[in-house]
Amino acid sequence: MTDRVAAVTAAFEAAYGRLPTGVWSAPGRVNLIGEHTDYNNGYVLPFAINRRTWAAVGMREDRTVRLRSTFADGETTASLDALSPDAMGGWSAYVLGVAWAMADAGIDLGEASGLDILIDSDVPVGAGLSSSAALECAAGVAFTELWTLDLDKIALARIGRVAENKAVGAPTGLLDQAASMLGEEDHAVFLDCDTEAAHPVPLHLKQEGLAILVMNSNVEHEHATGGYGDRFASCANGAKALGVATLREIGADDLTRAEGALDEETYRRVRHVVTENQRVLDTVDTLAAAGPRAIGDLMNASQASMRDDFEITVPEIDLACDAAVLAGAVGARMTGGGFGGSSIALVPAEKAQEIASAVQGALSDAGLREPTIFTVAPSQGARRDR
Template identity: 80%
Template structure:
């Protein structure tokens, strides 16, 4: 906190008016179900993005970060997602999305903004949503939008969809805005209703191990968009508005009308929605030590039906479970990024060492492994 305020003063020649922050997220279970109007179960992590901000006398946004050279300048009167690029699109896109949604910008003033973050980029921990939500929280306070947290999450999603070009759902932004300590966020992406679900990890002596494969992923291009299109095709062929409407009987009908690949994609979404609901019920009835099989089944579904894992992820998950993890699965959009393991804390170091050794023996790049704690969502820090 002191560092970003000091750095802001050096860059802009004055103190910031305030500092806002938002966390990255881990998705406990429920992958690619969000843009199919399904169920997800993410939590905010103790890695955050900070935005130090001060108002200007004009209507320009001056945007800098600690992780990129140069300054981006944009006028509030000429925000255009078609020309936004790079990391600044996640910030400017939120302002544009608000104006596009009818939020008044008439009284808005320009801002000097400095961004800092310790959320790893390209790790599947949603550094993008952390950036969008930190900016949204600052804009909401300074410009007097008076929007609730789920409305701010929606603006972040629109920014990512339209300004960045990534066809994501609401999962990441909802987790970053709504997270609570030692809770997951159960989100119904059809109704956008959300509620916290207790995890009780400290009471059970458990932790979440993040295993970053260091295989970078990119959501704006490639496989993520292809999976989005496959799900849309499956819904169209089955005659439903979204795959949320498909149940096991619908899968049986899919055998007759869907090609083999699309059927696998649909099967993942249907069974993943079931696993999210089962995880919520199991946490309430039996606690976190009872959800291991659901995590492992989710990993297998992402590997075999949705085909979004990579060999590094598969080996890390298999090794973690063999070494004593309760369950393990890929988290995030896939094609790289991270996996997670639910582990007894006293075994965390040994499990991490086993994963590193297994990947080294396979000639794969060394993973970055660390624990995360379910934490509070977006907030004003000073």
């Protein structure tokens, strides 16, 4: 066991007076490129990161689920026979919502035992690194094994998305859960959100002497409220006005028609999605043909599109990206849903600290909030740890 798994095991024993049946975990994620394309049935290219959420779980002899965590006081109790989105709230909704979504998908939980659950995590909350999907996926792999369910990784990702959409109320796509379930070391996950076909894409970061800096703006966001839902609605309205089911059906050749058919704001929202889909495809091709040092312009173009067309960045994000590139980053862009959260910079590993210092200095000089900056590595997806 790693030190963290041992600590989670000990915390479970302290909370419930017995050892857990097992410990499962799932990672947060960084999206290399492809923002707000997932719920438009487009393309995304995320990777799982080496920050995780752990679920220590013990089986019970009744139908009760008890939830505790290392980051919040108190205990949440629920019955498997009375799960509903209306009866869930707070962080526990991400866990109970997975069980509810399984039943909602037609999975028979009539013989499922109750569970005692202890959650721990080192994925920052509100940082755009998908702490919610890490929680959903850790719960999902634990429930699947303990209840002997026949669910593959994409099916579990789908269930996590339903939990987030319906139990939590955040209108997200499949990107976060797919990355958390399917991640591999030193690989990104290319996902076609229309067909749900996915495959690993080698990144060769170590081989090329590169690292990923996460620059957390410390401006917190919530997908269940605010601008994320507005962008979701704007994309749906744009698709309807253009006579298509989703913006996946719109290509660059259709943008002239779209500009004539849509109001100026909706057109810019549509243009971001269309061009971002193409940037994902171009990034996959460029990684294969020329390696990660060649994708900087695509990352920078994605950042500009999110800033100007989709309008989901904040000043802290924009300045961090600009400062990182000026200091020698290959490329930089916001990652996640926006309105705060984090940006990432692809940097030469030997210059990581120098670039981080330059970013911190630029934000300090501008009188903006101090960022939290750290490196992440593409890592393995959801798994059993004990």
